[in-house]
Amino acid sequence: MVDPVHHLIGLTPPITVALAFALPLLSLIVKSRRFAEVYGVSATAIAAILTAIAFYYVYLVKSPVVYTFGAWPPPVGIVYEVDKFNGLLGLVVGVVFLLVAVYSIEYLKHRSGIEWYYTLLIGMEAGMLGVLYTGDVFNLFVMLEVTSVTAYGLVAFYRSRKESIEAALKYAIVGSVATTIYFIALAIIYGSYATLNMAQIAFKTMSKVDYFFYLIGGDRLWITYTPMIAVGGAAALALALWAFSVKAAIFPNHFWLPDAHPAAPSPISAILSGLLVKVGVYAIARFLYTLFHAAQPEVLVDSALKYVVEATLYALIVLGALSALIAGILMVAQSDIKRLIAYSTIMHIGYIAMGLGLATKLGLEAAIYHTINHAVAKALLFLAAGAFIHVVGTRNIDELSGVGRLMPITTLTFIIAAFSLVGLPPFNGFVSKYLLYMAFIEKGWAPLTAIIVISSSFALIAYVKIIYGVWLKAPVKELKGIKDPSPIITIPLLILAFACVFLGIASPYILDKVITPSVVDLAYNPLNYVSEALKILTQALGG
């Protein structure tokens, strides 16, 4: 008997998809703007509640939770497997989407096509939750495509603006090349391991057992263990990680990001920067640490795969460092407020990549905590910048001068977010950066901390540039009638600002209770992840 909570958890993405597609149909009947807004907010609220249930369940009751669609056991059917790592990220996604949906009501109140906007927004949430919760590499591909298509659509939301169409076109081409490459990687994975289930791949990379799953296929697919499988694994890892590094915007695959993120409406920029790139990070982490056991290479059955995984980790550190430096240098030169913040995203993804590349417990904690902190702080930064843009109607920092004096709440939240991302104590960004520093020092790579310091000081300068432009600079023209936007905008800002402070102050508790278990689930407990999925199969086969 399946626990009913399992149904709720497993069905979260499908429910959200259904909610997304119902909206255009319903809006044919109810031709009211208010209806679309209320529908959008309630749909994201439902998703947020579901993710919160999943989070609560995996942390306090049982982890991981395996949900089989249509009760088909793992190698045949699609499986959703939620452990503490993706349950945590799912909660962040749910909460940020809810806040963004509320914020969008006010931000887009003068635009038409609001029902399409909310359709795409909820669709993107569904795709993102699917990518996070899925336990099947092909389903990950499908959900990645759902997320990407909605993202391309939302970047092109202002379809009469040159820059949004240009950015969306470039983003769409780059992104679809990436997903196609990932599809090729899937072919190689299927050819090498004869399964698409994550738990089974994780099992096959660490055991020589001639596993009884190969019910289907001829002699070529009756794969007994041979060392040559490692070559297929290496090729698949290379292609898949390339594809994910496009989604995560790690140098040199970051070019689309500074174009695409500013071109979208500000709430969408918040989601793209705060959450969408994290989907790429999540996939990288899942592939490296759960499927290929990068944190404990000694459990890998192929010595060849060990080399491959270690080379990948070094590559992640080098590329992360390059991303951070290049983004920092280019960030200072921007005069468009949202483009500047978009470059900062590349920088922070660089930090996260470095943390992932360290493959120590501290490094992984830093990476995961930074993923969450950056999601919160960057969403806040984009939303606050969006409030300025909403009120004044320009993205140029010089033209925004002096606005901040008349909008104290927005300015305060903006400064909190900026300081958090620069990493000043006691905000949350400091804690994760601190963990990253210590991870480097602990591993004996102390000189590399200089990269974080240099890029952080570039970031400090860039944020001070905005703070100067928006708040401290004397107004160039007479500002009349400008004040803080309505509570629909400011309340999400304040909630996120509170989260920034809370995640910093309560960090000892959060690290202990939330982050460390998720690291253990991600990287140090592969048998648990595998056995949960296999239990279902054994039950299905009758014991």
Added chain:
Amino acid sequence: MVLNEVLSIIVNAFVIPGLIFIAITTWLTQWFYRKIYARMQNRIGPRFIGPRGILQPIADFLKLLFKEDITTIVAREKEPIIMLSLAVGSLIALLSMLPISPYPLYAENDIILAIYLTLWPPIALILLGFMAPNPFTAIGTSRYMTLLIVCEPIWLLSILVPVVLTTRTGIAPAYSLFSASMNVASLWSNPLAVIPLILALYSIILAFQCKLMLRPFDIPEAETEIVAGPFTEYSGPKLAFITLLHDVEIVVYSLLIVWLFLGGPAPFTLTSIQGILTLIVKYLVIVFLVTWIKASTARLRIEQAVVFMIKYVLPVSIIAIILATIIPI
């Protein structure tokens, strides 16, 4: 228990190394500094107030503090003081992590915390420059930020050197400012460990000059060129607070160098008379060194300064930290 915690925080914040201690040290240090700076320039220095002019710094500070507070129409009124107070507070918090405090706060891996605390004063100064818009403040502040980009990594790497070295000798708590300061003195007897320590000392003193905008790095507040850089618009109590922050920075960073690199009162303990005297002598040596560099050099241009730091200081600090991680202990 709770009372003890509260007491430790109060003592740290207000007595030692809090406001009282820092006020006295800053006053005496500024007098010493002005006196020897004047001597190097063939002047006499403070003379009239108190014996040998020893009360002059206090008189200057009080005079500025009770002057009229002028804020131009485009400037911010109270935010500069908030930023400056926070910066001074961060420096005192830094001192309370050193063994000089009776209730030192330390833990494993607290070194990054210390480094981040030293980030507050630059941020305060940057925002200060921008809070009073003026072409001069803008130019000065942008120069200051350019300097910071190159001097922050040097600062970090040099501070890490003694910490990494002491941690490698197996002293707990690891990577802590406190344990490093307590145990660095024993490293000076190890000929291999001395090399990275000297290299790091060299680079941290130059980074110190750079962070504090002392000559040859006084480019941001270049007098006669851009009036007073970030501080052009400030007068009265705000200027008093700015000078206070500057002097507290000199005191705190000198104490940090004395403890972290020279081992504080070593070879004696802090509770003995000799120990306190040794600490004072070492402290005065560092202040003298900084003043000497300031008095004997001329101002660089901004790109010269950046190139100098990148070419001659940053590689040294990188070599120091690499040596510190690889040499056998």
Added chain:
Amino acid sequence: MDEVILRFLWIYTWFVLIATIGLGLYGIAVKPNMLKKIISLTILGDTANVFMIYVGYRAVYPIKPPVLWTMNPSKEVLENFASQITDPVPPALVITAIVINMAITILITFLAIQAYRLYGTLDSRKISKLRG
């Protein structure tokens, strides 16, 4: 002899597939026209699909379609069936991928049309308002 020819054809097809993937990537990277980029993208996507199909194909005769005719097969029938059929999973994946590719191609083509309306050109070197 048959064996040799079969092996040659097998390897040749793999080579052609990899070359076509390279061609698709080349087209996306080098051709300046957006439309040609989109065509290269579809070439890449279709090659990936064929690649996937090939992974599920077997060069061992006899081959049967993966359709089981008896309702309650015995163990021997099942084993015999499993040793003769092509793998049904890759075609299932490819069907999904084709649908997704179609959706993406439509979206990108729409974006290209819109870009042509706004910029008056499809030359990707000229559609570069955003830079730096």
Added chain:
Amino acid sequence: MNVLIVMIKLTVIMILVALSLYSTYIYVRKHRGIIKAKYKFQPYGCGEELTREQVSVGSRGLYWSVVSKVFNKLYMILREKIHTGVLGDWFSLMIIFLVVIVIVLIALSLIGVFG
């Protein structure tokens, strides 16, 4: 002691000190009247009159002059050669990267298998 608890304590110390200094300032301010003289509140301009527009430096000019002087070459390479905004240029870099990692990883795995 946990380092994050130390962080919170240090923050408390910092805020206590800051509050006491700030209240000093407020006290001093209270006991000192302000003389309203118009010229005093104009931004300082070395004897020149500064208008509202001249007071603030544009944020672009502010940084660009310094940064372009010091890191000129780096910026030229980054902005003119790499971040050109042309799709083809990006793709050539991305595909070079793809080919490199595929070749390197497959070579490594082959070394692992046969070596």
